[in-house]
Amino acid sequence: MLAIEASGLRKVYRGKAAVEHLSLEVAPGEVFGFLGPNGAGKTTTVKMLLGLVHPTSGIARILGKPLGDLETKAKIGFLPELFRFHDWMTGKEFLRFHGRLYGMDGGDLERRIPEVLELVGLLGRENERIRGYSKGMQQRIGLAQAILNRPRLVFLDEPTSALDPIGRREVREIIHHLKEQGTTVFLNSHLLSEVELTCDRVAIVNKGQVVRSGTLDELLNARLEVEIRLDVLSSELLTQLSAIGRLVRTVGPTVYLEIPAEETLPKIAEAVVRSGARLYALKPERMSLEDLFVQLVEGGVG
Numbered sequence: 570m571l572a573i574e575a576s577g578l579r580k581v582y583r584g585k586a587a588v589e590h591l592s593l594e595v596a597p598g599e600v601f602g603f604l605g606p607n608g609a610g611k612t613t614t615v616k617m618l619l620g621l622v623h624p625t626s627g628i629a630r631i632l633g634k635p636l637g638d639l640e641t642k643a644k645i646g647f648l649p650e651l652f653r654f655h656d657w658m659t660g661k662e663f664l665r666f667h668g669r670l671y672g673m674d675g676g677d678l679e680r681r682i683p684e685v686l687e688l689v690g691l692l693g694r695e696n697e698r699i700r701g702y703s704k705g706m707q708q709r710i711g712l713a714q715a716i717l718n719r720p721r722l723v724f725l726d727e728p729t730s731a732l733d734p735i736g737r738r739e740v741r742e743i744i745h746h747l748k749e750q751g752t753t754v755f756l757n758s759h760l761l762s763e764v765e766l767t768c769d770r771v772a773i774v775n776k777g778q779v780v781r782s783g784t785l786d787e788l789l790n791a792r793l794e795v796e797i798r799l800d801v802l803s804s805e806l807l808t809q810l811s812a813i814g815r816l817v818r819t820v821g822p823t824v825y826l827e828i829p830a831e832e833t834l835p836k837i838a839e840a841v842v843r844s845g846a847r848l849y850a851l852k853p854e855r856m857s858l859e860d861l862f863v864q865l866v867e868g869g870v871g
């Protein structure tokens with residue numbers, strides 16, 4: 570059973586589609602990154618998956634059940650973006666308040682609160698008012714709230730955007746811990762380097778549609794940029810190399826070539842040797858998620 574399965578989801582606001590034919594599959598236990606530029610339809614998608622907004626059309630199942638199923642809702646956690654806290658409450662009061670909203674009973678809630686406080690590194694600070702917490706602590710108490718009900722699936726909307734590098738690392742560790750416990754994590758984020766470090770699989774969404782999805786290896790190994798360092802570069806060799814891959818640039822006798830796969834590397838070496846040039850380096854580097862994101866979003870690749 571998939572954690573999330575969506576097919577042809579569409580949401581129209583006042584005649585304009587915010588989400589269009591969106592299909593997704595998220596496996597249980599996976600940390601899934603959902604990426605896209607501002608206005609791409611990410612929040613609308615999450616709201617539909619959470620059962621907060623009705624799709625105009627399309628179907629989705631969450632933990633095997635149709636959208637809006639009440640029993641399923643009890644197994645889902647959610648940390649909204651820029652979560653507004655009742656900041657006059659102490660951390661503990663805040664968690665108690667949310668625990669009751671989740672319908673947790675007193676004994677279970679009192680046992681669970683110290684567990685989540687420990688997990689987010691706030692044990693010992695629970696009797697202080699949230700108003701006095703740093704941004705990082707506020708984000709962590711928000712995370713504690715999102716996992717209080719031991720969810721099988723957690724949606725985190727930009728959980729690290731307000732944090733410094735240490736705060737980000739802490740949130741990454743919490744996500745890692747959730748994964749170890751088998752929790753599925755659906756992460757909305759603009760911070761692509763974070764996503765590269767955290768996620769097993771990603772989907773990139775643009776203008777309401779998924780334009781690319783897969784594991785990071787599948788997406789990023791699909792294109793390699795190779796540095797070919799030579800003693801001399803003849804125009805014949807440059808022509809031959811340009812036929813093997815896409816010429817990115819040359820710097821003196823060094824050529825940068827984009828190639829589709831590692832299997833192309835021996836061809837490059839052969840072409841160089843045949844031309845009589847000497848090969849000092851043949852260095853493939855995979856694209857960063859940021860390169861791919863910019864290419865898909867700016868190039869409008871479907």
Ligand SMILES: Nc1ncnc2c1ncn2[C@@H]1O[C@H](COP(=O)(O)OP(=O)(O)OP(=O)(O)O)[C@@H](O)[C@H]1O
Nearest residue numbers: 582583586587605606607608609610611612613614
């Ligand atoms: N309640 C609404 N009424 C009308 N239009 C809406 C509503 N919610 C979203 N939209 C529009 O739908 C589109 C997608 O918005 P959405 O908030 O889902 O994008 P997003 O990818 O989450 O963006 P961001 O990264 O900026 O949060 C936008 O053009 C937005 O203006």
